Amino acid sequence: MSERETLSDRFAFNQATAKYWAMDELIAGCVASGVRHVGLWRENVAEYGLDRTAKEVRAAGLSVSTLCRSGFFERDGWFDDNRRAIDEAAALGTGVLVLVSGGLREGSRDIAGARRHVADAVAELVPHAVAAGVTLAVEPLHPMFCSDRCVISTFAQAMAIASQHPVGAVGVCVDTYHLWWDDTVLPELVAAGPRVATYQLADWITPLPAGVLTGRGLPGQGCVDFDAFHVAVERAGYTGPIEVEIFNDELWARPGAEILADTLKAFHRVVSDD
Amino acid sequence: MSERETLSDRFAFNQATAKYWAMDELIAGCVASGVRHVGLWRENVAEYGLDRTAKEVRAAGLSVSTLCRSGFFERDGWFDDNRRAIDEAAALGTGVLVLVSGGLREGSRDIAGARRHVADAVAELVPHAVAAGVTLAVEPLHPMFCSDRCVISTFAQAMAIASQHPVGAVGVCVDTYHLWWDDTVLPELVAAGPRVATYQLADWITPLPAGVLTGRGLPGQGCVDFDAFHVAVERAGYTGPIEVEIFNDELWARPGAEILADTLKAFHRVVSDD
Numbered sequence: 048m049s050e051r052e053t054l055s056d057r058f059a060f061n062q063a064t065a066k067y068w069a070m071d072e073l074i075a076g077c078v079a080s081g082v083r084h085v086g087l088w089r090e091n092v093a094e095y096g097l098d099r100t101a102k103e104v105r106a107a108g109l110s111v112s113t114l115c116r117s118g119f120f121e122r123d124g125w126f127d128d129n130r131r132a133i134d135e136a137a138a139l140g141t142g143v144l145v146l147v148s149g150g151l152r153e154g155s156r157d158i159a160g161a162r163r164h165v166a167d168a169v170a171e172l173v174p175h176a177v178a179a180g181v182t183l184a185v186e187p188l189h190p191m192f193c194s195d196r197c198v199i200s201t202f203a204q205a206m207a208i209a210s211q212h213p214v215g216a217v218g219v220c221v222d223t224y225h226l227w228w229d230d231t232v233l234p235e236l237v238a239a240g241p242r243v244a245t246y247q248l249a250d251w252i253t254p255l256p257a258g259v260l261t262g263r264g265l266p267g268q269g270c271v272d273f274d275a276f277h278v279a280v281e282r283a284g285y286t287g288p289i290e291v292e293i294f295n296d297e298l299w300a301r302p303g304a305e306i307l308a309d310t311l312k313a314f315h316r317v318v319s320d321d
Numbered sequence: 322m323s324e325r326e327t328l329s330d331r332f333a334f335n336q337a338t339a340k341y342w343a344m345d346e347l348i349a350g351c352v353a354s355g356v357r358h359v360g361l362w363r364e365n366v367a368e369y370g371l372d373r374t375a376k377e378v379r380a381a382g383l384s385v386s387t388l389c390r391s392g393f394f395e396r397d398g399w400f401d402d403n404r405r406a407i408d409e410a411a412a413l414g415t416g417v418l419v420l421v422s423g424g425l426r427e428g429s430r431d432i433a434g435a436r437r438h439v440a441d442a443v444a445e446l447v448p449h450a451v452a453a454g455v456t457l458a459v460e461p462l463h464p465m466f467c468s469d470r471c472v473i474s475t476f477a478q479a480m481a482i483a484s485q486h487p488v489g490a491v492g493v494c495v496d497t498y499h500l501w502w503d504d505t506v507l508p509e510l511v512a513a514g515p516r517v518a519t520y521q522l523a524d525w526i527t528p529l530p531a532g533v534l535t536g537r538g539l540p541g542q543g544c545v546d547f548d549a550f551h552v553a554v555e556r557a558g559y560t561g562p563i564e565v566e567i568f569n570d571e572l573w574a575r576p577g578a579e580i581l582a583d584t585l586k587a588f589h590r591v592v593s594d595d
Contacts, residue, residue, distance in 0.1 A: 158501070255533050
């Protein structure tokens with residue numbers, strides 16, 4: 048088996064890339080394209096039904112690479128909601144729950160306090176995650192999301208939280224879109240070893256749209272040096288699925304099968320350059 | 322003199338906050354409001370005339386806190402343009418030239434190379450800056466500007482460049498808008514001591530507008546913990562002007578005198594809380 052085929056086997060299609068594709072069509076589309084892994088989102092799963100999704104994904108021979116996403120610890124009810132998310136991940140048969148910490152509470156300027164709360168909240172969830180066999184993958188988001196979406200802004204911050212717990216309990220979600228600008232991230236990735244819980248690809252393109260959430264590019268469209276990330280993640284020892292997760296209004300407007308086809312093309316463009 | 326009066330004396334109005342205010346009206350407006358320092362922009366100065374601006378600012382009893390801005394080392398002709406900027410700063414009587422490094426060259430993914438080039442470019446400019454008595458204030462911009470405006474994204478990166486040179490030659494421009502999210506910046510500021518070449522205030526508000534350049538808030542409107550920055554900058558030993566520099570389309574649409582009055586109010590809101 049060539050290296051390229053191996054990498055193809057590792058491709059995972061994150062459902063958010065085709066935000067409006069119905070679950071049954073997504074499953075059928077992945078099977079038709081030879082895709083073996085899908086990353087699912089809680090709201091889509093809830094809408095389609097948790098048990099139904101788990102059953103149909105399994106019947107199709109797909110594995111669920113990650114469940115996105117839990118966290119948002121600044122909100123009331125975070126503890127119960129996160130416990131439910133862990134249970135959902137276990138029901139879907141995935142070992143990885145992506146966790147986005149949430150931002151500052153309305154009117155707060157206490158970013159250090161918010162960050163301490165995230166560390167405390169993760170610690171409170173660890174026993175349930177361990178019991179369920181689910182790794183909490185703390186995801187640092189780009190600092191432009193710091194106030195309203197995620198106070199964990201760097202890989203180092205996520206690692207500082209993860210390293211308080213057993214390797215299987217808490218890891219880090221590595222998303223190139225959020226981390227590419229960081230001048231210290233590559234050696235940190237290598238040193239993180241088994242803490243790399245999942246690896247997601249998206250490219251950085253400008254100008255950013257209003258709200259900055261939906262301006263990601265397919266791999267190869269922007270300025271991210273994917274080769275550098277691949278090498279670092281490989282040296283860390285990560286051998287799991289490689290997800291492509293793109294939030295982009297223009298992409299979302301297209302039919303799901305077309306999005307998947309273009310995502311696969313983009314994936315092969317950036318993983319086979321060597 | 323009370324502490325509050327001392328801080329008033331340190332207020333500097335950055336011209337970009339009232340982008341469309343004519344230079345002569347800006348000068349008269351600052352004098353009428355008791356403002357002692359103005360931060361000027363090269364394009365505004367060029368339009369009004371360098372010698373004329375220098376003469377009228379001096380006659381009005383104003384000091385020029387900073388000249389904004391030079392850098393953009395990815396562009397052809399950067400060396401001559403930056404030397405001219407140093408000369409302009411000297412002609413205006415300011416000791417601080419703010420330097421924004423520029424982004425990646427079109428089509429480039431070599432961020433490490435771009436950063437090395439910035440360090441080399443600063444080194445090439447140092448002799449001219451020293452001869453002119455002008456400090457190059459390397460400004461880290463928020464990582465959301467990394468690809469297209471400034472590959473220097475953190476205070477630590479700017480310090481790594483500055484610390485290769487004498488203190489009076491290269492320092493760092495501390496702007497709260499760009500640095501507030503960074504979990505390591507406060508102790509780094511304290512440790513930077515005399516490398517803090519200028520201190521600028523702007524607040525972080527969301528949602529960000531398209532292009533993300535013009536979404537800054539007046540101090541107090543957003544989530545920046547100004548007290549924490551004031552303490553750190555003071556512990557670093559910085560006693561110079563404190564600029565307010567806001568890029569905001571709604572603010573820009575208003576008359577200059579109103580903008581200045583509101584900027585002064587906002588300044589006192591965040592510097593007199595203790």
